[in-house]
Amino acid sequence: MIIKNVRVLGGEPVDIRVEDGLIAEIGPGLTGGAGDEVVDGGGAIALPGLVDLHTHLREPGREDAETVLTGTQAAARGGYTAVHAMANTSPVADTAGVVEQVWRLGREHGHCDVQPVGAVTVGLEGRQLAELGAMADSAAQVRVFSDDGKCVGDAVLMRRALEYVKAFDGVVAQHAQEPRLTEGAQMNEGVVSGRLGLTGWPAVAEEAVIARDCLLAAHVGSRLHVCHVSTAGSVEIIRWAKSKGWNVTAEVTPHHLLLTDDLVEDSPVGAYNPIYKVNPPLRTRADVEALRAALADGTIDVVATDHAPHPVEDKETEWSAAAMGMIGLETALSVVQEAMVDTGLLDWAGVADRMSAAPARIGRLPGHGRPLAAGAPANITLYDPSARTPVDPAAYASKSRNTPYEGMTLPGRVVATFLRGTPTVLEGKLT
Numbered sequence: 001m002i003i004k005n006v007r008v009l010g011g012e013p014v015d016i017r018v019e020d021g022l023i024a025e026i027g028p029g030l031t032g033g034a035g036d037e038v039v040d041g042g043g044a045i046a047l048p049g050l051v052d053l054h055t056h057l058r059e060p061g062r063e064d065a066e067t068v069l070t071g072t073q074a075a076a077r078g079g080y081t082a083v084h085a086m087a088n089t090s091p092v093a094d095t096a097g098v099v100e101q102v103w104r105l106g107r108e109h110g111h112c113d114v115q116p117v118g119a120v121t122v123g124l125e126g127r128q129l130a131e132l133g134a135m136a137d138s139a140a141q142v143r144v145f146s147d148d149g150k151c152v153g154d155a156v157l158m159r160r161a162l163e164y165v166k167a168f169d170g171v172v173a174q175h176a177q178e179p180r181l182t183e184g185a186q187m188n189e190g191v192v193s194g195r196l197g198l199t200g201w202p203a204v205a206e207e208a209v210i211a212r213d214c215l216l217a218a219h220v221g222s223r224l225h226v227c228h229v230s231t232a233g234s235v236e237i238i239r240w241a242k243s244k245g246w247n248v249t250a251e252v253t254p255h256h257l258l259l260t261d262d263l264v265e266d267s268p269v270g271a272y273n274p275i276y277k278v279n280p281p282l283r284t285r286a287d288v289e290a291l292r293a294a295l296a297d298g299t300i301d302v303v304a305t306d307h308a309p310h311p312v313e314d315k316e317t318e319w320s321a322a323a324m325g326m327i328g329l330e331t332a333l334s335v336v337q338e339a340m341v342d343t344g345l346l347d348w349a350g351v352a353d354r355m356s357a358a359p360a361r362i363g364r365l366p367g368h369g370r371p372l373a374a375g376a377p378a379n380i381t382l383y384d385p386s387a388r389t390p391v392d393p394a395a396y397a398s399k400s401r402n403t404p405y406e407g408m409t410l411p412g413r414v415v416a417t418f419l420r421g422t423p424t425v426l427e428g429k430l431t
Contacts, residue, residue: 001017001018001019001032001036001037001038001039001421002015002016002017002018002030002031002032002036002037002038002039003015003016003017003018003039003041003046003380003382003418004030004038004039004040004041005040005041005042005043006041006043006044006045006046006382007043007044007045007046008026008045008046008372009045009046009047009347009348009349009352009372010045010347010348010349012028013028013043014026014027014028015027015028015029015030016030016046016372016378016380017030017032018378018418018421019421020421021377021378021420021421021422022375022376022377022378022420022421023372023373023374023375023376023377023378023380024374025374026372026373026374039416039423039426041382041415041416042384042415043384044382044383044384044415044416045348045382045383045384045385046372046380046381046382046383047079047348047351047352047355047356047372047380047381047382047383048352048356048357048368048369048370048371048372048379048380048381049079049080049081049082049112049356049368049379049380049381049417049418049419050078050079050080050081050082050332050333050355050356050381051080051081051082051083051084051355051356051359051360051363051365051368051369052075052080052082052083052084052304052305052307052329052332052359053084053144053173053225053251053302053304053359053362053363054084054086054148054173054227054228054251054253054304054305054306054307055071055075055083055084055085055086055305055306055307055329056071056085056086056088056306056307056308056309056325057071057072057083057085057086057089057102057114058071058089058309059071059089059102059105060089060090060091060098060101060102061089061090061091062089062090064311064399065309065310065311065314065399065400066309066398066399066400067399068085068102068105068106068109068114069105069109069111070397070398070399071083071085071307071309071329071398071399072106072109072110072111072112072114073109073111073397073398073430074307074327074329074330074396074397074398075111075112075329076111076112076397076417076419076424076425076430077329077330077396077397077414077417077425077428077430078305078329078330078331078332078333078414079333079381079383079414079417079425080112080329080381080417081112081113081368081379081381081417081418081419081424082112082113082114082115082360082363082365082368082379083112083113083114083115083329084115084116084117084144084359084363085102085106085114085115085116085117086117086146086148086149087099087116087117087118087119087124087145087146087147087148088119088124088147088148088149088150089102092119092122092123092124093116093117093118093119093135094118094119094121094122094123094124094130094131094135095130095131095134095135096131096134096135096137096138096140098116099116099118099135099138099140099142100116100138100139100140102114102116102140103115103116103138103139103140104139110419110422110424111419111424111430112417112419112424113365113367113368113419115140115142115143115144115363115365116135116140116142117142117144117145117146117148117173118130118131118132118135118136118142118144118145118146119145119146119147120132120145120146120147120152120157120161120172121147121152121157121161124147124149124150126147126150126151126152126153126154126157127154127157129157129160129161129164130145132145132161132164132165132170133164133167133168136165136167136168136170137168142170143168143169143170143171143363143364144170144171144173144225144362144363144364145161145165145170145171145172145173146172146173146174146175146227147175148173148175148227149175149279150175150177150179151174151175151176151177151178151179151209152172152174152175153178153179153209155212155216158172158174158212158213158216159216159219159220162216162217162220162222162223162224163220163222165222165223166220166221166222166223169223169364170223171222171223171224171225171249171362171363172222172223172224172225173225173226173227174209174210174213174224174225174226174227175227175228176206176207176209176210176213176226176227176229176234177205177206177209177279177280178204178205178206178208178209181202181204181205181208182201182202182205184199185199185200185201185202185205185281186198186199186200186201186277186281186319186320187200187201187261187264187277187281187282188200188201188203188261188281188282188283188284189201189202189203190261190284192261192262192264192265193261195265196264196265196271196272198264198319201280201281203230203231203232203233203234203283203287204233206229206230206231206233206234206280207231207233207234207237210226210229210234210237210238211237213226214237214238214240214241214246214248217241217246217247217248218241218244218246221247222247223247223249224246224247224248224249225248225249225250225251225362226238226248226249226250226251227251227304227306228251228252228253228256228280228304228306229250229251229252229256229291229294229300230252230256230280230281230282230283230287230291231280231283231287231290232286232287232289232290232291234250235290235291235293235294235299235300238250238294238299238300239294239299242299249301249302249358249362250299250300250301250302251300251301251302251303251304251359252291252294252295252300252302252303252304253303253304253305253306253328254303254305254328254331254332254335254336254339255278255282255306255326255328255335255404256280256282256283256287256288256291257288257291257292257295257303257335257336257339257340258288258335258338258339259276259282259288259404260282260283260284260285260287260288261281261282261283261284262285263276263282263404264276264277264282268407269406269407272318272319273319274315274316274317274318274319274322274323275315275326275402275403275404275406276404277315277319277322277323277324277325278306278308278324278325278326279324279325292339292340292343292345293345295340295345295346295354296340296345296346296350301354301358301359301362302354302355302358302359302362303332303336303354303355304359305328305329305332306325306326306328307326307327307328307329307398308324308325308326308327308328308402309325309327309398309399309400309402310323310325310400310402311400312400312401315402325402326402326403326404327393327396327398327400327401327402327403328403329398330396330397330398331391331403331405331410332355333351333355333381333383333412333414334389334410334411334412334413335405335410336351336354336355337351337385337410337411337412338410338411341385342411352371356368356369357369357370357371367379367420377420378418378420378421379418379419379420380416380417380418381414381416381417381418382414382415382416382417383412383413383414383415384412384413384415385411385412386412387411387412387413388409388410388411388412389409389410389412389413390407390408390409391403391405391406391407391408391409391410392406393406397430413428414428415427415428416428
């Protein structure tokens with residue numbers, strides 16, 4: 001295959017020749033053999049295939065919200081060639097058998113690689129360590145472990161998990177939420193929650209757990225990853241931990257880079273709309289600015305979607321009863337363009353690092369996140385930053401429709417996605 005007229009990381013136009021799933025050559029004016037397929041890139045930006053460290057595929061157990069098939073189709077349309085599937089399924093992915101089931105479903109459907117995340121504790125209950133070693137040794141080769149959706153609140157248990165994963169170069173990805181400080185919490189604790197009469201979710205509930213776990217990771221010499229950072233205070237703690245040389249990484253979601261808690265009170269879809277209910281909650285404009293700056297300077301390593309699909313009946317209900325979460329795979333790159341690229345905070349090389357190289361490195365996926373160069377796997381995303389498209393969830397590949405961007409016009413469009421040289425998306429459509 002010859003992919004014509006693309007701009008690697010926004011550079012000068014070149015062609016990419018692909019053979020046997022690898023990039024064979026990059027340069028201007030490449031020609032192939034008589035039988036070669038030719039794809040016109042139309043001047044699109046070429047990025048390494050995106051990697052998501054934080055995706056909820058829901059299967060097994062909640063196939064009414066998403067399946068591995070629909071979730072990976074959504075991922076491909078968003079430019080992703082690999083996703084990490086979180087463990088809060090039913091049954092929970094806390095054994096080798098369940099993670100292998102998810103891994104095999106990903107291989108069967110083929111729209112992107114699916115790397116299961118193993119639970120830290122049995123049943124996500126925070127009482128007993130799950131079969132971390134067995135999951136690491138399984139066919140799925142699990143290297144990321146998380147009770148996401150719940151916090152590993154017991155400091156002794158968290159320490160033991162951090163010690164255990166060192167044996168196979170694993171990482172514990174913590175959902176930082178002190179449960180006692182967030183009992184009944186509905187949204188960010190602040191001026192807006194006070195006016196609306198909703199129980200507030202204080203920033204310190206996140207920050208206290210991050211501080212504790214950074215200290216624990218340093219104490220045992222292990223790897224800690226902080227999920228969906230949402231406050232300016234959390235940024236400062238992570239920056240301090242990194243200044244000490246501790247092995248701490250962190251992620252931010254697209255929605256925390258763009259949306260604020262004001263939307264719960266005043267939005268185009270009205271007040272108290274559960275589409276804006278998410279865990280951790282949307283924060284203030286000051287927090288958003290701090291998160292953007294931290295992503296730009298490398299304090300936050302990764303953009304991760306926290307794609308959290310829910311069926312209509314779980315979101316279109318009263319605020320207090322509604323499920324927390326937003327879908328994000330198909331809009332992530334557009335939101336990052338709006339929040340980071342169009343504001344001058346990141347260039348396309350920075351986007352490639354935060355959305356491909358860094359998550360692949362943290363998740364230990366050696367076949368992903370590599371620079372587009374001869375000899376590398378042909379995991380490639382073509383993206384047109386000049387396009388502007390109204391968000392229409394009815395057109396999404398995801399089984400769920402709970403996007404906070406409905407009706408908005410976001411910049412950019414994924415033109416094509418290639419997984420080891422095989423197109424999964426062409427001209428914006430699944431192949």
